[in-house]
Amino acid sequence: MKPLKILVIDDELVICSGCRMILSDLGHTVDICKTCKEGLDAIRRKNYHLVLLDMKLPDADGMEILKTVRAEKSEIYTIVMTGYATIKNAVSAMRLGAFDYLPKPFTDEELVASVERAIKNGAGCRKMQ
Amino acid sequence: MELIVWKATELLAAKGAIFRLLNLQTEQLELYAAHGLGKKYLEKGPVSSYRIITELCSQNEIIIIEDILGDSRVQYPKEAWEEGIRMILDIPLSLGKHVVGILRIYFSEHCEISKEKKDFMIAVAQQCSCAIDKARLIEEQQSRYDKLTIQTAKLSSLGRMAAGIAHEINNPLAGILLYSSNMIKKVPQEGPLKEGLDIIVHETIRCRGIIQELLDFSREKEPKKTLANINDVIGKALNILQNEFRLDHITVETDLSENMVSSFLDENQMEQVFVNLLINSVEAMDKGGHIRIKTRIGPEKKCMKIEFEDTGCGFPKEALNRIFEPFFSTKAKGTGLGLAVSYGIVENHMGDIRAYSEPGKGTSFIIEIPLIQQPPSEKTDGFKNEAS
Numbered sequence: 001m002k003p004l005k006i007l008v009i010d011d012e013l014v015i016c017s018g019c020r021m022i023l024s025d026l027g028h029t030v031d032i033c034k035t036c037k038e039g040l041d042a043i044r045r046k047n048y049h050l051v052l053l054d055m056k057l058p059d060a061d062g063m064e065i066l067k068t069v070r071a072e073k074s075e076i077y078t079i080v081m082t083g084y085a086t087i088k089n090a091v092s093a094m095r096l097g098a099f100d101y102l103p104k105p106f107t108d109e110e111l112v113a114s115v116e117r118a119i120k121n122g123a124g125c126r127k128m129q
Numbered sequence: 130m131e132l133i134v135w136k137a138t139e140l141l142a143a144k145g146a147i148f149r150l151l152n153l154q155t156e157q158l159e160l161y162a163a164h165g166l167g168k169k170y171l172e173k174g175p176v177s178s179y180r181i182i183t184e185l186c187s188q189n190e191i192i193i194i195e196d197i198l199g200d201s202r203v204q205y206p207k208e209a210w211e212e213g214i215r216m217i218l219d220i221p222l223s224l225g226k227h228v229v230g231i232l233r234i235y236f237s238e239h240c241e242i243s244k245e246k247k248d249f250m251i252a253v254a255q256q257c258s259c260a261i262d263k264a265r266l267i268e269e270q271q272s273r274y275d276k277l278t279i280q281t282a283k284l285s286s287l288g289r290m291a292a293g294i295a296h297e298i299n300n301p302l303a304g305i306l307l308y309s310s311n312m313i314k315k316v317p318q319e320g321p322l323k324e325g326l327d328i329i330v331h332e333t334i335r336c337r338g339i340i341q342e343l344l345d346f347s348r349e350k351e352p353k354k355t356l357a358n359i360n361d362v363i364g365k366a367l368n369i370l371q372n373e374f375r376l377d378h379i380t381v382e383t384d385l386s387e388n389m390v391s392s393f394l395d396e397n398q399m400e401q402v403f404v405n406l407l408i409n410s411v412e413a414m415d416k417g418g419h420i421r422i423k424t425r426i427g428p429e430k431k432c433m434k435i436e437f438e439d440t441g442c443g444f445p446k447e448a449l450n451r452i453f454e455p456f457f458s459t460k461a462k463g464t465g466l467g468l469a470v471s472y473g474i475v476e477n478h479m480g481d482i483r484a485y486s487e488p489g490k491g492t493s494f495i496i497e498i499p500l501i502q503q504p505p506s507e508k509t510d511g512f513k514n515e516a517s
Contacts, residue, residue: 012300018307025311083299084292084344105303105337107310107330 003027004115004124005047009039009065010054010081015104019052022108023115036060040068048076049124050115053098055082055089066096077123079114081106099123130162133257137234138165141246144214144237147171150230150261158231166235170212173205191247192219195239213237220250222258229261287455295340302340306333342466352395352477354501359433360385360424362396366403367422370411378416384423392433393501398474402482405467406437406494412460413441413492426500432480433500438493444486452484 006028008019016032023030031046033039036057043051043065051069055062062080069076080093083104090101099121100114115123134146145165149158163171194200194217197209203217216236221228232254309329316322367381374381410420421438444452444459451457453472458465475482480498 012304014304015300015307018304018311022307022311081303083303084296104299105306105333107306107334108314109310111307 002119002124003029004049004119006030006050006052006115007033007039007042007046007048008052009033009036009057009062010052011035011056011058012054015054015081019111022111026112026115028115034058036062036064039065043069043073043076048073050077050079050118052079052081052102055080055093056084063092063096066093066098070097077118077121079118130257131164133232133253134162134164137232137250137253140249141218141234141236141242142240143218144235146232146234148230148232148257151228161230167212170205170208173208190221191251193217193242194219209235215239218242218250220254222254222261224258224262229258232257291343291455295343298336298340302333302336306330306337309333342470345470352398352474354393354395354504356391356502356504357394357396357399358389358391359394359399359435359498360389362394362399363403363422363424363435365396366400366407369400369404370407373408373411374420377411377414377418379411379414379418379420381420381422384421386424386426388426389424389433390426390430390500390502392498393504394478394498395474398477402471402474402496403437405471409467410437410439410441410492413443414439427497430500432497435496435498436493437496438491440491443488443490443492444484445488449484449486453482 003026006023008016008030010016010019010032011034013032013034016034020030020032031042031048033042036059039051039053039057042048051065053062053065062082066078066080069078074097077099078097079100079102080090080098081102081104082089093101099118102110102114130148134148137143138146143165145163147160147164147166148162150161151157152159160171192202194202195215197203197214197217198206200206202219203209209217212235214235214237216239218234218236220232220234222230222232232250234250309326313323313326313330316326363383363385367383373379407420410418419440421436423436423438425434425436426432427434448457448459452459452468454465455469456465457469472482475496475498478498480496482494482496484492484494486492
């Protein structure tokens with residue numbers, strides 16, 4: 001499997017660390033951010049292949065990041081994680097270009113499967129801008 | 130009633146009259162209206178004499194009391210005599226065989242009451258009884274409506290609270306589930322560590338299911354209404370549970386109205402209601418139970434009536450009053466949300482769901498939903514708004 005550069009944005013440190021541990025074990029490079037602002041800075045500064053994004057952040061809505069990614073870094077794949085999963089939320093996230101939707105809580109296997117789907121779909125293959 | 134006691138006094142040239150109503154809870158005849166009698170006498174309190182009430186019930190006709198001091202039908206003879214009462218006329222107010230009250234007319238001297246006057250008073254009493262019956266019916270309806278309003282408010286606030294809690298709990302659960310499901314891979318594949326972690330993962334996934342149910346319950350979902358026949362929706366719900374019926378040797382009898390017409394309703398939500406009711410029935414019955422489902426069109430095609438009846442263990446009265454409350458369950462592993470969700474769905478269809486049950490005699494649910502054959506307006510159709 002191709003190693004990816006992944007960014008996890010979630011205000012819950014436990015979730016960031018858990019995702020980092022699981023994805024690092026698979027050979028990916030994982031950074032973590034706890035706020036929308038930090039996340040946007042990191043996305044603009046570094047070239048990530050994939051962003052795991054919580055929709056409820058302390059300083060802004062995760063939709064903000066989705067919009068920025070779509071406008072400025074459309075090669076990045078985003079997987080939305082949320083504790084309040086509704087069909088409506090999922091549809092909104094997908095419309096803003098999210099690749100997948102992971103309702104919390106999810107297992108190691110569910111996370112890995114979602115990342116693998118992104119890779120199969122081309123995450124990490126597109127030319128970085 | 131004030132007018133009646135006044136007019137009765139006048140017509141019979143009596144001293145005064147009172148009108149007492151039987152309180153069904155206390156079984157006392159309580160004062161409702163009075164004319165021509167002193168305050169002191171009226172303040173003697175309700176009539177509770179067993180004899181007065183039972184005699185009135187058994188005879189159900191006009192009784193004349195001439196011996197004020199000696200007749201046991203006078204509960205306060207001394208006070209009556211002091212009030213100047215020398216003769217009493219009791220006219221029962223009855224509905225069918227049941228006495229609901231009494232019109233008692235007091236005279237200050239003995240006199241003859243003509244048959245015409247007696248007949249007239251009986252006719253007045255009959256009219257009064259009908260009026261009382263109507264008033265009681267209105268009171269009952271009002272009280273039922275009040276209870277429903279309270280119930281709805283309670284359900285909606287509990288729902289909002291549940292959604293908040295569920296949302297907050299999903300984050301810590303995500304931490305537990307991520308780490309435990311990852312650690313399983315890293316520990317020896319046999320032994321206590323693996324066993325313990327398996328349990329943690331399994332139980333956390335169970336919590337996830339409960340929270341999902343909570344969120345489904347609390348979400349104020351607008352029904353996605355399309356034209357559908359309720360008989361078909363019942364058919365789909367029965368298909369889902371076919372296997373359970375076979376395993377538990379449960380027989381299902383359907384008596385679905387052939388004249389049932391299609392109506393605007395949310396098929397998925399209504400199916401969920403029927404599946405919930407059927408699961409409850411299956412769990413309430415030993416092997417070999419029986420479920421009966423009946424559909425009918427209401428008068429003037431205004432509503433449809435759906436009845437689910439089972440031969441299960443039933444509910445005691447205390448439980449029956451609470452079965453639609455969220456988190457209330459009589460099942461060891463129930464979340465107590467199935468019927469609460471069903472209640473919400475039926476309410477979203479402007480309908481009504483009621484349960485009847487007795488321990489050991491099974492349970493029946495009656496759902497009534499308005500028949501809507503015109504498409505709902507865009508504004509009320511949540512799905513269209515969401516999809517646009």
